[in-house]
Amino acid sequence: MSGLSGEPPDMTGQTPEVSEPTPESKVPSVAARLALWQRSGGVITPILTALIAFLIGGLVVFATTGKNPLNTYKAIFKGTGLSWLSPVSIHWHLFYPAGIHWTGWDTTSPTALNLQQTLIVVTPLILTGLAVAFAFRCGLFNIGGNGQYTVGALVAVQFGVWFAGLPGPLHVIVAMVAATLAGAVWGGIAGFLKAATGAHEVITTIMLNWIALWVGSYLVGFNGPLQDPRAISAPVTRPIADSAHLHVFWGNPLLQGLHVGFFIAIAMLFVYWILLNRTTLGYEVRAVGFNAEAARYGGISVGRNFFLAMAISGAFAGLAGSIDILGWEFNLDLTVVQTVQVGFIGIAVALLGRNSAIGIFFSALLFGALLTGTSTRNLDPSVFQPELAGNLTRIIQGLVVLFVGADLLIIYLWQARKKLRLQQRKAAEQP
């Protein structure tokens, strides 16, 4: 099966026809032309992709409930707390602002609380986005973020329960490192299988997700080894020790304020960029991702990079699991194990962010906001049912992936066009 990164072999393969380009008149449809135009705008493409997805999502809302999608989206947006970032609120009257109110940055307002919620959700999404993106750069499609996250969370919770005597920062680090390694192992299995036997990572990572789900259910479920013996009626682990809690730097720790894990995720964006662009490992990973065959001819071990890329991807996801546990969940619940979806959303985050660090940040923000805005807690049920909204998020996520997937073609076409222009120039140079 084809990897993501490779261009269609029909087009670049060494055939004599290569010098005679594909006629562009055959390039299909309005969609392609629109997309070509999008591509010229760089950042515009992902924004348009997201807009189209929201538009279709809005149509779904309208078609099924007859409600005004704009109101629904407005309610969702209200729940995200993003409006807190602007110190003024503006009431528009037709085309001119009718009134501007200074709201300031009240850190105790409900909006502030919502924003804290949003950023708490954004944190793991950045990391699972990186987990998908890093593998992508090696030409692998990691849809095992869920499993890697779950394994990380399981290990983090157990390490948080153990070592209760350790000093705070050390305890946090121990738990995080252990969870990261666990995620790396879980991802590494798929990488190893790919390298050793050629087993396709899409199937193996999905299977590993389900295995993690059931092993996790066994561990934290009723009578499981990790279940809290004091809470015999609830399938949940013991709470982690206080020393393993992440520091809350904004908001009330009792009301799930924003913890420092957010900065760890931001730091990982830099780590991701440096790893890829400033290390020989990243060079190898990119070479393998772009053209495994050429990398092999250049003396790079393709299998080793498959393994490492998946392990590093898994590490990001495992870290995400630990940050959620140490930052705000503090214990692990059976329903969390069985309904976790941050790994899947990571796919949309990475694709929409075009696998770039900055892009991943913004698309994580988008999906984090969407998740918070549609949560039972933040969405006004009289405007829109949260259960429906949650699934609306999935639909939008699916649409984003669908359109971004097609967008890869657009990028390719754009390159092909540039290539042709170059040939033209060359043809003109040589009389």
Added chain:
Amino acid sequence: MADERPVLELRGITKQFPGVLANDHVDFDLRRGEVHALLGENGAGKSTLMNILYGLYQPDEGQILVKGEPVRFHSPKDAINRGIGMVHQHFMLIPVMTVAENIVLANEPTRAGLLLDTNAADRRVRELSRSFNFAIDPEARVEEITVGQQQRVEILKALYRHADILILDEPTAVLTPQESNELFEILRTLTREGMSVIFITHKLNEVLEIADRITVVRRGKRIDTVDRQGATEEGLARMMVGREVLLRVEKPVSDPGDPVLTVDDLHVFDDRGLEAVRGVSIEVRGGEIVGIAGVDGNGQTELIDAITGLRKAASGRVAIGGRNVTGATPSRILDSGLGHIPEDRQRRGLVLEFSLAENVALHDYDKAPGSRWGWLFPRQLIRRARELLTQFDVRGGGPQTRASALSGGNQQKVVLAREIGREPSVLIAAQPTRGLDVGAIEFVHRRLVEARANGKGVLLVSLELDEIISLSDRTLVLYEGEIVAQHGPDVTEDQLGIEMTGAGSKEAAA
């Protein structure tokens, strides 16, 4: 001999691709019973013209007339219905299916209107094959028969569809000289029966042997149409290239030094577990070019892969500069003084999405000054690339240009810059000029000769016999995984051709 009434006429065919005028008002006509050669360099527009004729492309301007009647082809099906058949350079055959299945595809005989009638298909193919003396087994799988036979299957495909106009696109590219002669014999039979043949090629000698008339195209334009009588190789070459062509590479007499590459009794299995290289021994010394001639698929790929560490040898020994590297990793072998210009620059030689600087670093990214302790220093990569790109005259971009933006010739120069720039003691060049135009071919040849002058050993693997003959100091012939002959610099194409089919005398190579 042909009669004068054209069965096919192309008038003023023009085809514009974004950036390239592939065909510029090309006229062409084909008479009944003739072989009409379409001669031109790679990229001259021959294939585009034929793809238009076969309904794969639509012309922007111009007219196609079949038997005097104007036609428009929207798909190959239209062309087939008008009696046009095409044998593509890369065969349009499905390897895992049988000969009969390939031939009847899309025109299958059926039983009860629904089921495939395999027996009827086999029978018809057998009859057809017998009537043209082809000796093809309809039940054999295409992947199991020889390339020459596959080509005949392609011809049968056209005949099965009642074609009377046959287009052959570079049909001899994959054949030995002997197989080519057999093909010419077949073509003569076909034209005697009233078929008309368009023969696309860039090989001058073939044109003079088989064609009745010759049309030369260059840069999308028809230059001239001439009769075979009176045409000369030099004259055609001038028309084709637009200037005088250096048909021979000038090089001083070789002065071989110490052995730089020693291959000893190497046995290698291919992907399917068959023994592809059977006891090959080669010695390449510094300052000489050793050519390996052979028909594609006789173990060349596996031999190179085993030498470069990309494939494990079953037994035998490889040494570079006297150091045993058998079974070492590719990167260690490259480090021990081997340069490798791979067969297919776009698939294996370059990472097209990488910048030129990154491509130039493809072996040495993990060594100082490009990197230290796993940290990469992009500026150092760029500095190194800038030097080499100037040295090797790469045009069309700087160190930060993406490789995909360069033309084929310049891409190959980047590969040469990387491989020769590392100053290896031995250089393996696999089909280094495939798909390049004459100017780029000359450049590559000059650089290989230069490397030889600098005391490097060069192992040249090529399917082009004239390339082998003009560059090599010694030539080895590889047939079914064995070296079956060895020659000095003055071997003839005919001699090699005979040996490449395994018909020559078997002698062990030194």
Added chain:
Amino acid sequence: MSVRVQPLQRGAWTRASAPSTIGMIGIGLGLVTLFLALPPVKVRTAPLPVAIGILAVAAGIWAFTRGEHRLGGGAVVSGVAGIGIALIVLQANAARLEGVFVWSALIAATLRYATPLTFAAIGGMFSERSGVVNIGLEGMMLMGAYFGAYGADVTGSWVGGLFIGLISGALLALVHAIFTITLRADQIVTGTAINFLALGVTGYLYNQHYGNNGTPENLPAVPDVNLKFLSHIPPQGLGNFLYNSIGQLNLMVWLSLLLLPVSYVALFKTPIGLRIRSVGEHPKAADTVGIPVYRTRYAAVTLSGALAALGGVFLSIGFVNSFTENMTAGRGFIALAALIFGGWRPFGAFAAALLFGFSSALAARLPDLSASDTAAWPLLFQTLPYVLTLIAVAGVIGRSIPPAAIGRPYVKQ
């Protein structure tokens, strides 16, 4: 395409045969280990199965070190798994063991669990044989499951459910086709998007229509086929065995079995099948003889969605008689693995589906081995089908050769 001169050397088989034979024997020994511990043999002591299991592992290691990585690895895995399961089984008391390993019931359950996999795998076969990877089988199945239930509810008849489910899967597959064939998007990314979409759409509609109450209890179900006459086949034991294993299967189980020869003939014995395969092997070759590549792929992909959806329909209104969110639980991917495992052939895929189905049937029944009702460990058996799939994919994938043009969009000139 590179067609190369290939000397015919069938004799080479013998060279590779020794380690591969040992590897296969190892796998067989692993299965024997398992078999010995189970009814009706029921060896109740550890040493014998353990010894045979160790033999299997040893054979595996021997083969592995001699280059037979896959079979050798398979033998090691089967040996270890055999010992493991044998030891677990030994813990259970004999009566419970009898209760779990009622072979006729296991066969019936295996067929039931294999049915959705078979439908989806055969569907996937058409798509992939035409050159389009279908990771979206899971989503198409899920659509079938929801719309099967919804359709049955709305029309009041299982036939209506079946058709509405089938159409919903075909429509989703059509989306896959548009994006992968016409827009030439990456087939795997698009397939993933299809899965998300299906999850979202079915979850959304399910919540909107049924909310917390779930699908109605009196959902019209696809009927079972009662073959009472089987129980009269003498001798009595055999008759009962036959009746209990295949005498009360759902109509759709039989439909899936019927699908096997039909799809085999369609793909390998008709001109249409030849054309589908030619498009998947070498689309340009097909194009040059006038086969419409895009149209053929569209048809194959859409058909794959319809068939996968039938698997989903069976799940919801043939098997458990309700719909729950994400109820396909990775079955689409297991079906994909079965397809690959079976070498993109109907009966091969069915054999693999049976294997996975058997593991699911076991997973459902093995918890009964536990003496206590509250023990948590039986939950681990739920991983069985997934672990098995993982092993199968790792062990066999490289050996079966996929259609040559799979995963590559075709660019028509």
